Amino acid sequence: MNQGRLPVEFRKRTKAFAAGIIRLFVKLPKMREEVRVLGKQLLRSGTSVAAHVREASRSRSDEEFVSKLGGALQEADETQLWLELLREECAIAPTATLPLEQEIDELMAIFTAMINRTKEKQTIENRNELQIFGFQLS
Numbered sequence: 284m285n286q287g288r289l290p291v292e293f294r295k296r297t298k299a300f301a302a303g304i305i306r307l308f309v310k311l312p313k314m315r316e317e318v319r320v321l322g323k324q325l326l327r328s329g330t331s332v333a334a335h336v337r338e339a340s341r342s343r344s345d346e347e348f349v350s351k352l353g354g355a356l357q358e359a360d361e362t363q364l365w366l367e368l369l370r371e372e373c374a375i376a377p378t379a380t381l382p383l384e385q386e387i388d389e390l391m392a393i394f395t396a397m398i399n400r401t402k403e404k405q406t407i408e409n410r411n412e413l414q415i416f417g418f419q420l421s
Contacts, residue, residue, distance in 0.1 A: 304329030
């Protein structure tokens with residue numbers, strides 16, 4: 284089943300990632316200021332990934348699709364940073380962060396491939412349009 288431009292399964296995958304971020308946030312020790320601050324940043328960026336994917340799924344054009352996925356990629360990269368800092372600098376157990384780090388790595392690779400594929404498609408379509416109107420491309 285497909286809903287918009289992206290498969291429902293992919294939307295569910297990013298939602299599940301957001302849910303994992305929420306579960307980690309709830310478990311973080313809140314008595315340390317640095318953990319509280321990084322945790323809130325993680326919660327914001329990590330859940331935003333799924334929101335951007337939802338927006339991309341409903342985009343009206345390739346340009347909007349690329350823009351929304353670009354936003355998801357930026358939020359994913361930021362989420363990866365907060366996860367690394369919580370693990371490396373705040374002594375949050377790797378068992379809590381590494382599965383989420385692995386998933387965000389995979390999601391970033393998927394976003395990048397989707398963006399690149401859509402841009403390539405746009406380039407081909409633009410070339411075809413120019414040729415239809417009699418412009419020669421070298």
